[in-house]
Amino acid sequence: MPFLADNLEKVNARIPYTSIIPSFATDDQIVAELYKLMAKQTRVFIVHMRTTLGSRLFSKAKLLGMMSEDYVWIITDGMTNELTSMDRLVIEEDMQGVIGVKPHFPKSDELHKFTVKYKKEIQQQNPTNHDMDLAYDSAVALAMAVQRVRIRNAKFLKKASDSTTPTDLEDFGVSGIGTELIHALSSTTFRGLAGEFKLVEGQLESPPYQIVNAIGAGARAVGYWTKDNGTVREINFTKSTKKTYSTSKSNIGFIMWPGDRKNPPKGWVTPTNGKKLRIGVPVTNGFPEFMHITWNSDNSTKVEGYCKDVFDMAIEALPYGVQYEYVPFAMSDHKKAGSYDEFVYAVYQGDFDAAVGDVTIVANRSKYVDFTLPYTQSGVSMFVPIKNDKNKNAWAFLKPLTWKLWLTSFCSFVFIGFLIWILEHRINEDFRGPLWHQVGTIF
Structure with missing residues (x-):
């Protein structure tokens, strides 16, 4: 562990x-x-x-x-x-x-035979022994290393000890050819029951x-x-x-x-014995789409609005659970307890663990609390009509002229021509003659 x-x-x-x-x-x-x-x-x-x-x-x-x-x-x-x-x-x-x-481990006939024999002969007597395939490969590797070193008349060096306990590690002997045996074991490789047996820096590779x-x-x-x-x-x-x-x-x-x-x-x-986070919400009469609080008959509250939905989704995205409750910044008569500056300062005083609402980020409020990234951009905006540039042609200047304007212009043209004819036909010979000639002269 x-x-x-x-x-x-x-x-x-x-x-x-x-x-x-x-x-x-x-x-x-x-x-x-x-x-x-x-x-x-x-x-x-x-x-x-x-x-x-x-x-x-x-x-x-x-x-x-x-x-x-x-x-x-x-x-x-x-x-x-x-x-x-x-x-x-x-x-x-x-x-x-x-x-x-x-x-x-990779399946093989040798592993299957060993598993069957182990369960039949050994596991009943030693039910707590596991990873016997690794133990078997370790014993084989040790035997191969001993064979490579060719041990003959191996001696074990013992330290002087007064201990009479048979399990005392200091009482065990140390092989005189331990260094050679370790070197041979480190370079031993073969395919055993548990796959490829190979030591890397003295450790068996993780299967x-x-x-x-x-x-x-x-x-x-x-x-x-x-x-x-x-x-x-x-x-x-x-x-x-x-x-x-x-x-x-x-x-x-x-x-x-x-x-x-x-x-x-x-x-x-x-x-189970923890406290819920107190999330303060402002009481406002304008823009209920951002934050709106409804008081029930049992004095409980229901918080709704865009700000609340964004906060709930942010909490839901966390990799761990957080218990919280919404607490209105209000008096006993359900009216707001102060301005937005006072609402922010209440978080600084510890009345709330956090605040959620349409709170504008300004310099003086940033002295007391930390704001998250804004999800709406503050500032002055101007709305202008969309200009359509698709219908561009040589007769575009006629679009502002309505049929009433055309009728008024025609009537004015006829009236001015008739007035000029009245003043000129007595003294000007060009305005005399047949009727069609006089009408043409007017136009």
Whole structure:
């Protein structure tokens, strides 16, 4: 577990609490420890225990409602390797949605024969022994290293010790050819039951891990994790494919979470004894689309509006749960308790944990509180009609001339011509003659 905690910290995931449950714990002790977990914010639990104790743990967790949609349970290989041999009723009723991980080795005839023989002859006598395939490969590697060194009459150096305890490590002898043996073991490579055996910097390379999901009366494989590629849907031991390292959830199959939840839980909620955040909202008579408060007959309030919807969506997007309540900035008679400046200052004084509303960001208010990014731009705006440039032609100047204007212009033209004819036809011979000639002269 310390190595697991160190690796989780590398990906910015910490273990805030470690619960130790002895194998001989009573049901009351298990329930008491589960109550401690319920009182905390974390809802992601890693179970590292044997199936005998693990089945009891999940049974009590089911009774306490800890297998609901807010929880995530991950079991290590100690339980995952034995899911196939566990009571199906326990998996079907108490472990639905549990995620398990276990080492995955390539299938082979040698591994199958060894597994059958191990379960038949050894497992009944030593039910707590696991990873026997790795132990077998380690013994083979050690034998090959000894054969390469060609040990003859090996001597063991012992330190002087007064201890009479047979399990005292200081009383054990040290091989005189230990350095040669380590060098030979480090360079030993072969294909064993668990795949390729090869030591890198004195450590065996991490094998691929299979990710399983407890559904129904058994477990279903949803993907794999490899050191080079991260999470993958399928794994191929015979063909080497180079891919970029990825931990995307799209690389694995569908996972059914506790409580028949299809989407991954947030893994973090407000503890049962925690307080809700007080979110202040202003009381305003104008622009109810932004924020509107309705008081019910039981003096409870209903907050609506664009600002409230934006805040709810922002909280929903967080990777953990946050409990909060809206508190109006109002007097006992439901009228506003002050101006927007006083509303902002109330947050600074601690009356509210945060404020939501149509609050303008100005310099003097920024001295007391921090504002989030604005979702509307402040300033003066001007509305102008849209100019249509599509109908451009040589007769565009005629568009402002309506039929009334055309009629008025024609009547004025005729009236002026008739007036000139009256004044000129007596003294001007051009305005005399036939009627059609006089009409033409007028126009």
